[in-house]
Amino acid sequence: MGRAGQAAAITMEDRLKMEPILDIRNLEAGVDNRAILKGINLTILPGEVHAIMGPNGSGKSTLASLLAGREGYQVTQGSVTYLGQDLLALSPEERARAGVFLAFQYPVEIPGVNSTYFLKAALNEVRKHRGLPEVDAIEFLSLVKDRIRLLELNEDLLKRAVNVGFSGGEKKRNEIFQMAVLEPTLAVLDETDSGLDIDALRVVANGVNQLRRPDRSALVITHYQRLLNHIVPDRVHVLMDGRIVRSGGKELALELEDRGYDWIVPTEPVAA
Amino acid sequence: MDANDSPPARLGRFVEPFASVAEVAASDGEPHWMLGIRKAGLARFAEQGLPTLRHEDWRFTNLAPIEALPFRPLPRPQARAVSVADLDRLSLAGMSGLRLVFVDGHFAPELSRIEAVEDKVQVRGLSQTLRADGAWLEQQLACWHEGQDRAFRALNDAYCTDGIVLHVSAGVAVAEPIHALFLSSGIEPGLASHPRNVLVAEANSRVMVIEQYASLGGAATFTNTLTQLVVGEGAQVEHVRFQDEGPEAFHMGALRAVVAGSAQLAAHSFALGARLSRQNIGLTLAGPGLEAILNGLYVTTEKRLADHHMVVDHAQPHCASHEYFNGILSGQSRGVFHGRILVRPDAQKTDAKQTNKNLLLSNSASVNTKPQLEIYADDVKCSHGATIGQLNPESVFYLRTRGLPVETARRMLIHAFAGEIIDRVQCGPVRQALDRLVWDRLERDAQVRLDAAAPHS
């Protein structure tokens, strides 16, 4: 299970002393006058992987979008703190440079923008933010080759336009490939497992696990417990109608797989 | 504003310089028959004048500003030094082959590079050809039909002084692109030049020609250029018109091409400059089994207008014609596109496709687009489509989530949109040079940047 073990070596006590990577407090947000998120509380400590499950339309992607900075949502209440700073005050690119990465549920095809060119520009933005010099061509090539092997992708994809003509599975893997190159502090994976075959799922999970480190965290949105066999979460949350209605350990995912969502009766919003 | 009331007074300024232009041309040894062409052109022009907005083909392009301009064709070149530095600055970089430079419509041998002409390839200025090879040229000029550019063609007949004349013999492949650079000195308003280009590629020959139009000074000049192109059977021709005149310039350009069977023609139009520009492209597919691509990009800012008007005439079976035109419009600029594909009864198995895509970078930019199919044959594959849109916000967001500044993200997408067209230029060095130029322009153009940011915030 890759480096996941390292994260597990840190005791609960250590964690509580750490500054959270992500701290969401009573977040309410919506579109126009329609509330979608109705009071989310979620704290992710360094090294942790949290999973969010929940029925269609419950607000999972909306939460992911808010974290990445998509326009069009109004936050009506609450706060999102990322490494001590007000995440909502940052532009999408500032968030990315600060280490927030969103693997899209539906990766966007960008005709005419070459994958390599795009990724290099992105990496250099991130490096600039970290006070590092621009990556040189050879260094970049070897990094990219290493990561593309990790995701078992065809190198030819790098010569193509971003996501254009990629299969559904390739698009998802390409998201994780980009993540592996950019090495974010907080990775938000929105249904990265949907549309992947069993082998691809294993490859993607392995890619994610390889990146796990004590100072990095992930928020994994999924409908299927299967992914969580590979990427073992520290916490599992159930999002229903814009609220986290239940949180638990990885067993919760198994229970959901078995019993669906019906047995969970949304009561008082619980703190995560 | 239509002012159809008193043609003579309104057109007087277009007629008045004729005597001196014709006289100088004749005294410089032009054959007598050319005077006949000139006079006939002038007469035809005087009859019709410039088209007005009432004219179906000119509904969106108001020529009144051209009419309001003084009209100053130069009978002889001005003594104005154009430096090599000027050329280096303006010319498409990396072009090492033949170069013919024209200033205000007159050939400038001292700025040109025509030594290394290959065997069986004639490259000369029009005025020189009139003197040296008049009979051949007379044939070429005579066998030309009218298009929707009638008024400008007539004016060009009357006032053309020079241009590039190219004759590639059968079976000859010209290795390097031939570059014709037309400069407007732009030192006084109304300076008018009428380049006339005659390009003949005989059967199975191969050649690339670049026409570039640029300005040195900022005055409101008028360029009325006409290129007639003959593509022989099985020949492969690539033609680029790169219109990059100054922001006050008026540019009327025509390309009339007749393509023979089994030939391949790729004609590209890049319209980046001028306050008002119009490209009239007429393509006659005169033999079976040929392929023609018309490919164009227009980039407009501020209050400028770029108009493309084309007619593709499928007269023979088994021909393919594809038209791809992309426009990038910002400020209060306007784009006009009118593409007409005519498939005659005999043109079975025609494969004709036409797309016009427009990217509006501001709320006050606009486009009038009219793709048009007229099909009289039954076994054909024809399609056309036009789009007008803005940058896809989802694409912009995707790029931003990877750390790219919003400006960079927008420009990457704009560049990609332009790249669809640039990528169709087959000749590598020319493609790269154009790509750099377009990219630099998009980068430099503060207006584009400003507009690009506007709808976002």
Ligand SMILES: Nc1ncnc2c1ncn2[C@@H]1O[C@H](COP(=O)(O)OP(=O)(O)OP(=O)(O)O)[C@@H](O)[C@H]1O
């Ligand atoms: N930009 C938007 N405009 C209008 N409605 C929106 C917008 N974004 C989300 N919604 C609505 O908010 C609700 C939550 O959507 P969201 O995409 O977050 O659900 P989800 O939990 O990710 O669902 P799925 O499991 O199907 O991916 C849905 O009803 C959706 O239609």
Ligand SMILES: [Mg+2]
């Ligand atoms: Mg979703």
